[in-house]
Amino acid sequence: MWHAVETSIQTANKTHQVGTSFKKNATPSHPISRPACSVAELMKRTKFSKDQIRHLYRRFKQDSPSGQVNREQFAIIFATLFPTGESYRYSLYVFQNIDRLNTNIIRFEDMLATFSLLVYGSMKDRLGWIFDLYDLNKDGILTRPELFQLIASIFQLIIPIRKLDYRPTLNTIEERTDRLFRAWDVHDKGSINKEDFLQYCLQVSLTI
Numbered sequence: 001m002w003h004a005v006e007t008s009i010q011t012a013n014k015t016h017q018v019g020t021s022f023k024k025n026a027t028p029s030h031p032i033s034r035p036a037c038s039v040a041e042l043m044k045r046t047k048f049s050k051d052q053i054r055h056l057y058r059r060f061k062q063d064s065p066s067g068q069v070n071r072e073q074f075a076i077i078f079a080t081l082f083p084t085g086e087s088y089r090y091s092l093y094v095f096q097n098i099d100r101l102n103t104n105i106i107r108f109e110d111m112l113a114t115f116s117l118l119v120y121g122s123m124k125d126r127l128g129w130i131f132d133l134y135d136l137n138k139d140g141i142l143t144r145p146e147l148f149q150l151i152a153s154i155f156q157l158i159i160p161i162r163k164l165d166y167r168p169t170l171n172t173i174e175e176r177t178d179r180l181f182r183a184w185d186v187h188d189k190g191s192i193n194k195e196d197f198l199q200y201c202l203q204v205s206l207t208i
């Protein structure tokens with residue numbers, strides 16, 4: 001997914017279109033939700049350039065002509081990135097991590113804010129986003145069942161479980177979950193908060 005984002009940004013860097021607002025479609029075929037703020041405001045919020053924002057907006061509109069995406073639409077778009085796997089469950093986890101206000105809708109501004117954090121954010125910001133992705137119920141605590149569900153959904157992106165012997169795959173997911181959970185549960189509490197997670201990941205990144 002982020003490769004696609006980077007490709008879009010690189011493409012935007014090669015374009016020379018200018019403008020300070022989102023142009024209206026001359027003959028819209030359906031109601032369109034446009035960004036609630038100006039390009040200048042989005043530039044200030046996200047660090048993206050005007051050309052990058054306009055290019056990303058066009059790409060966003062290609063996939064979602066209405067200007068916003070619900071869970072089902074997001075899952076369909078997401079599935080094109082993983083044509084051989086089962087991406088629905090993971091797409092829902094990503095959706096709820098972008099839809100931070102829990103509106104059940106992703107607008108262009110939401111998507112752009114996430115891209116900005118992942119492209120321009122600090123290591124701590126990016127790791128925090130990953131922790132929030134793993135923290136499925138968003139209560140600030142990562143539990144083993146949540147980590148298991150997340151890892152299982154990642155496996156399904158690549159390997160449709162229905163096509164494999166289920167037990168060995170499940171065992172592998174259990175082992176991965178145990179290994180990561182033990183490493184991240186630095187205080188051996190049986191649960192992991194964001195501070196523990198950041199502390200572990202930042203320490204490891206410094207030693208690599």
Ligand SMILES: [Ca+2]
Pocket residue numbers: 135136137138139140141142143146
């Ligand atoms: Ca949780």
